[in-house]
Amino acid sequence: MKKPLPPHLRQLEAESIFIMREVVAEFERPVMLYSIGKDSSVMLHIAQKAFFPSKPPFPLLHVDTTWKFREMITFRDEAAQRVGMELLVHINQDGVRRGISPFASGSSVHTQVMKTEGLRQALDHWKFDAAFGGARRDEEKSRAKERVFSHRSASHAWDPRNQRPELWHLYNTRIRPGESMRVFPLSNWTELDVWDYIEAEEIPVVPLYFAKERPVVDRQGALIMVDDDRMPLAPGETPRMEKVRFRTLGCYPLTGAVRSEAGNLSEIIAEMRASHTSEREGRLIDHDESGSMEKKKREGYF
Amino acid sequence: MAEAVTQLVSTTQTKIQTQDTPERLSRPTLRFLTCGSVDDGKSTLIGRLLYDQSLIFDDQLAALERDSKKHGTDGANIDFALLVDGLEAEREQGITIDVAYRYFTTPRRSFIVADTPGHEQYTRNMVTGASNADLAILLIDARKGLLTQTCRHATIVSLMGIRKIVLAVNKIDLVDFDEARFNEIVAAFMAFAAPLGFAHIQPIPLSARHGDNMSVPSTRMPWYQGPSLITYLEEVDVELDRSTEPFRMPVQWVNRPHLDFRGFSGTLASGSIKVGDGVTVAASGRASTIARIVTADGDQESAEAGQSVTLTLADEVDIARGDILCTPKDRPEVSDQFAAKLIWMSDDKLLPGRSYLLKSASRSVPVTVTELKYRLDVNTFSELAAKTLGLNEVGYCHLATTTPLAFDPYASNHTTGAFILIDRASNATVAAGLIAHGLRRATHIHRQGLAVGKADRARIKHQKPAVLWFTGLSGSGKSTIANLVESRLYAHNVHTILLDGDNIRHGLNKDLGFAEVDRVENIRRIGEVAKLMTEAGLIVLCSFISPFRADRDLARSLVDDGEFIEIFVDTPIEDCIARDPKGLYKKAIAGEIKNFTGIDQPYESPLTPELVLGKESAQQAAAKVIAKLIEGGFIDEIDNPDDWSI
Secondary structure, three states, X not given: OOOOOOHHHHHHHHHHHHHHHHHHHHOOOEEEEOOOOHHHHHHHHHHHHHHOOOOOOOOEEEEOOOOEOHHHHHHHHHHHHHHOOOEEEEOOHXXXXXXXXXXXXXXXXXXXXXXXXXXXXXXXXXXXXXXXXXXXXXXXXXXXXXXXXXXXXXXXXXXXXXXXXXXXXXXXXOOOOOOEEXXXXXXXXXXXXXXXXXXXXXXXXXXXXXXXXXXXXXXXXXXXXXXXXXXXXXXXXXXXXXXXXXXXXXXXXXXXXXXXXXXXXXXXXXXXXXXXXXXXXXXXXXXXXXXXXXXXXXXXXX | OHHHHHHHHHHHHHHHHHHOOHHHHOOOOEEEEEEOOOOOOXXXXXXXXXXXXXXXXXXXXXXXXXXXXXXXXXOOOOOOHHHHOOOHHHHHHOOOOOOEEEEEEOOOOEEEEEEOOOOHHHHHHHHXXXXXXXXXXXXXXXXXXXXXXXXXXXXXXXXXXOOEEEEEEEOHHHHOOOHHHHHHHHHHHHHHHHHHOOOEEEEEEOEOOOOEOOOOOOOOOOOOOOOOHHHHHHHOOOOOOHHHOOOEEEOOEEEOOOOOOOEEEEEOOEOEEEOOOEEEEOOOOOEEEXXXXXXXXXXXXXXXXXXXXXXXXOOOOOOOOOOEEEOOOOOOEEEEEEEEEEEEOOOOOOOOOOEEEEEEOOEEEEEEEEEEEEEEOOOOOOEEOOOOOOOOOEEEEEEEEEEEEEEOOOOOOOOOOEEEEEOOOOOOEEEEEEEEEEOOOHHHXXXXXXXXXXXXXXXXXXXXXXXXXXXXXXXXXXXXXXXXXXXXHHHOOOOEEEEEHHHHHHHHOOOOOXXXXXXXXXXXXXXXXXXXXXXXXXXXXXXXXXXXXXXHHHHHHHOOOOOEEEEEEOOOHHHHHHXXXXXXXXXXXXXXXXXXXXXXXXXXXXXOOOEEEOOOOHHHHHHHHHHHHHHOOOOOOOOOOOOOOO
8 A cells, every 4th residue: 555645745635635526516517627737637636536436527628729749648648548537629720720829820829829719619618617727826926816716707707806705615616607617626736745746646747747858949048849840940950859858838839848857756856846946937928927827817718 | 136046046055955854744734824914014024934945936036026126115125025916906006905825835844824915904805814724923013013903813813713823023123123122012912812812822023024033043132032933833733633523524425436335525524433433414313334434545444634535324324415424422503593703705785684695514505694693893892783794894693594504613613613605696705604603403493293284275275386476677567467367366266365565565564664674674574474375375476676686586495496486577667667657766766765676776687587577468478477377287277368357
C-alpha cells in the first residue's frame, strides 16, 4: 500500500472530493474540462477517488485549438482510455474555416476564437450546466478572488462585482435555465501542492514537463518548441536542440520552454522551489498588461 | 528598486538551503483571516509575508514595480499592498472590496490567508473570510490604538467561532518602538475582548513595512520577548480536535454503481467511526451499523473528521442526500423551528414571513423567519429592536422550516450548525446563519394521524383539491375570470371557495397595509388559509395581485405537489391603466396611493406558471382554466363545455 498522504495534501484532496460530489449531486449535466496539463491530471485522478466504486458520472471535454503539442493529444487519448471515461473533443470549426492561428491572427485573437469561443460553443452545444476547471487561486492575481463555484450568465459572462459570497463549504448551486456554473475543485492548491501530490500518488503527466533535448527557436525572449512544420521560420533560422521542459502546457507556439536538467518529479520539485519566476511566465497571452486575465475571464475564458 | 530585487534573490537563495525539511509536510495547513481598519496596513502585512517568504516571483515583482509607479502610495518603494489587491477596480479605488485568498509555504507549514476589507459596509466579506478560518490576525495602528472598527472586527471574529487571535500592533516604528504605548493598546483590547471568550490572544508589536517582528525577532524592540509573527503562525495549534466530538456525516451523494452496492458518500464533519459502529439517521431515527468504509485506496477500518469517504451499512435503510448520519449515543437536534443569528448579505432587506431557501450541510429546505428578536449593534453589543435586517446587519431571530431539520448549535459544530439563506427568485446568497438552539423538538409535535383525511373529504365531493392562484396587475381581469370559473364549477356541483381582496383584506388581514413587509404577510396568511381549504377537499380560487415571486412560491410550497396551479393573467399595464375599473391607477399616478403595483412597486412575473391568460376574452380564459382542471384530473369531464348559462 502507498504511504499515507501528508496532512495538508489529505485536507486538500478531501476538500476537492467534497466539491466534486456537490456538483454531481446538484447539477443535471456536469462536465470536466480536461486541458491535459498537470492540474487536469490531478483533477482527473481525484474524480476517480471521489465517486469510487462508481465511475465519475460525467464526460471529459477538451477544447482543442488544433495547436496543442502533439504529445499532449497522444497523452489525452491515453488518459481517457485509462480511466474509461467518455472524452468529448470540440474544435471551433468556424475559427478553422477563418484560418485563425497564433501566427496569422496573433495570440489574443487566436485565444479568443479557438479557446474562449470554442469553449462557449461546446458548453452550449451539449447544454452543460456545470463545468469543472483546474484553475488554482495562486496562479494569478484576479484568480485569488474567484469563487469555487463561479456563476456564469446565459451568455457565459463573469461579473466580478456581483459574485455570491461563499461561506463555509455551503456552495450556492442555484442557477436559472441557460445559466451555468464553473467549478474549481483545485482552488486552494498551490503549484507546489500539485507536484507534491503527483509524486505521492504517482499520477501520470505529459512527458513535456520533464527536461529533454527538444528543437527550439527564440521568440521575443521565449524558447518556442518547433512541434510541427506549421511553425514559420525566419530566413536562415534553424531550430536548435536544447535541454528544456515546460512548466505549463498550452498551444505550442504560445508556450515558452525553460532550460532545465530536471528529468524526474523530485528534480522538478527541487527546481521549482529554487525558481524565481511564476509558472504563468511562460504563457505569452498573459503579458499584455496586468489586468488582462480578468478581462479574458469576464468574456468567458476559464 | 534594483537593489530590492538583488536582495530578494539573495535571501531566496539562502532560504532554499533550508527549504527541504520534511516539517512542511507534517503539519496541517493553517487557514487564517486578516482584518483591520482601512489604513492599518493589512495588505502591506500580507505582501510582506509573501515577500519575506520569497513568494514573489521575478515576473510578479516586475509587474509590481510597474504597478507601484502607477498606483503606489509609497513613493519609489514597492507598495506591497498592490500585490494583494486583485481586481482592477479595487486597485484604482485603493481599497479591497472582496475576499482574496493568498497561499504561502514556509519550511515548516503551509498557509492560506483570507484577506478581507475593513470598511463597515464589507462586514459580509469579513464573515465570508472568517467562515473557513482557524485564526484571525487583527491589525491595530499603533498611533491610533483601538478604534470602533477594531472592536467590530473582534466581535465578528468571535461570532464566527474563531477561538485564537493575533493582536498585531502595526506601525510600531511610527511610535518609536514605545513599549508603554504597546502595553496600553494591549490592555485596552484585553478589557474590551474579555466578554468575547477567545481561547488565546497573542499580542505582537510589529512593522509590516519594515519587517520588524515579521519573520525574525526585531532588534529594535529588545523589550519584546515573544515570538515573531511567522514563528507564532508556524507553531500555533488550532486543531480543535473535531475527531473527539460526536460523529456527524451529512450524506452528500448516494453511490450506486450497480444493484449490489449502495454507499453513502460524504465528508465526516466531526467524530470518528470504525467498521461495526452503530449509526443513526438523525431525522428519521432509523439505525444500522457500518459495514464498510470504502475509499479508492482500499477499504479502511476507521475514518475521522475531515476525511471524504463512502460508507455502506449492514441494513437496508432509507437514506438520501441531505440526511445526517450520527452516533446513536449523541444525536443532533431535530426540529422545524430554531433560533439563530443571521448576518444579512444582500441589498434586499430581510422580509420576515417571506420564504427563502435554507442550505445546511447537504440539505436545502424552504424556510421563513418567523420572528426577528433583535438586531445586534456589532460596535457596542447592544440589542436593538428591528423589523428587518439590511446589508451587513446582524440579527437574532426565530426560523421555521417546512420539514424538520437535523442540526447542532453552531458553537458545537460548524458544519451542522451553519446555514446560508438563498433568495428563491434571484438565487442570490442573502444571509449567513449560525444556529443557536432548537425551539421545540419536532418529535414532540408529530402531527396526529387524523381519522378523516384530506383525500377522504375530497372523495365524497368527487373531486381532487387544488389551489387556482390567479396573479397579475390590478385591473388585469383576475377576479372577473375567477368568478366565471367558480360559477361554472358550481353549476357542475364542484365544491369551491373564492378568496380575494374583498373577503380577506376586510377581515382576516384588515390589520395589514400595503408596504412590502405587509404584502408578504398578507400572501403568507392567504397561502395558509388556502392550504386549510384544500385539507377540506375544496378547489380554492385565489385572486390576488401577489406581486412577489417568492411569496407565490411560498404559497405553492404549502400544499402538496401538483395541487398548486399558478395562473398568470398577463394583461399589459397600458390596458390595465386604460380599464382602471376602480380608478386606482389614476390615483396612484397622481401620487395619492403609495406602493401601487406597476406604478411605484414592481411586479415579478411568474417564470413557469401553469397557465398564462390575458389575450382571450374572459369566457375563453375561464374555459382554459376549466380545461386545465379536467386535464389534471381534479374534476370530471363537464358536459356542454360551451354552455355558459348557469
